Amino acid sequence: xxxxxxxxxxxxxVLILGTGPSITKFKEPIEEFIKTQKPVVIxxxxxxxxxxxxxxxxxxxxxxxxxADAKNYSKVAQPFVLPFTMLRSKIKxxxxxxxxHDYGIQIKPGKFKFDKNSCVIPSPLVAxxxxxxxxxxxxxxxxxxxxxxxxxxxxxxxEMIRLLDDYKKSKGSMDLQSITPTKYNITTxxxxxx
Numbered sequence: 001x002x003x004x005x006x007x008x009x010x011x012x013x014v015l016i017l018g019t020g021p022s023i024t025k026f027k028e029p030i031e032e033f034i035k036t037q038k039p040v041v042i043x044x045x046x047x048x049x050x051x052x053x054x055x056x057x058x059x060x061x062x063x064x065x066x067x068a069d070a071k072n073y074s075k076v077a078q079p080f081v082l083p084f085t086m087l088r089s090k091i092k093x094x095x096x097x098x099x100x101h102d103y104g105i106q107i108k109p110g111k112f113k114f115d116k117n118s119c120v121i122p123s124p125l126v127a128x129x130x131x132x133x134x135x136x137x138x139x140x141x142x143x144x145x146x147x148x149x150x151x152x153x154x155x156x157x158x159e160m161i162r163l164l165d166d167y168k169k170s171k172g173s174m175d176l177q178s179i180t181p182t183k184y185n186i187t188t189x190x191x192x193x194x
Contacts, residue, residue, distance in 0.1 A: 001104030001117040009137030013039040016130050020148030022180035023049040029191040030145055033179060039143060044126045046072040057081055061105055061129035070094040081133055103133050112170035122166045131167050135174055142174045149183030160184060
């Protein structure tokens, strides 16, 4: 990759928006949190349940998801952070109207590593990619919302638990704080108490 994420995140508060239903349920308090705390707001992929004017960046990393969302990129106004150099030319063409920050990626099960222009993450899940980019970027604080979780037997829950556990035990990882309810082992803050 070419992006050094410190240019985007150094000493800043960052809010990563997941896609859980709590974003819709707590939309107004989340937007109020953004107005008062002024974090850099990252939406994952092309979806978001809050007003687009509050979103600063979008991230994508999973090759299948990038291909599935390709036709939606021209409708997105925010810059993207993604492993651009690994994409095929045909897919890169879909980003012709977007500002793109190229942050590299390598997949190694069970590993997180936060480098200057790239990361190593345990799976291509965009949540891990976002955590790595923000951590590499030396953010001040990292908040999550919309990381609700699924049922206990759902494979997506198990995959996210593994990802978060791998992140937490990695050298240089940050404390994770959720501002919406979550089933994951993350400190949950009250939106009204911030």
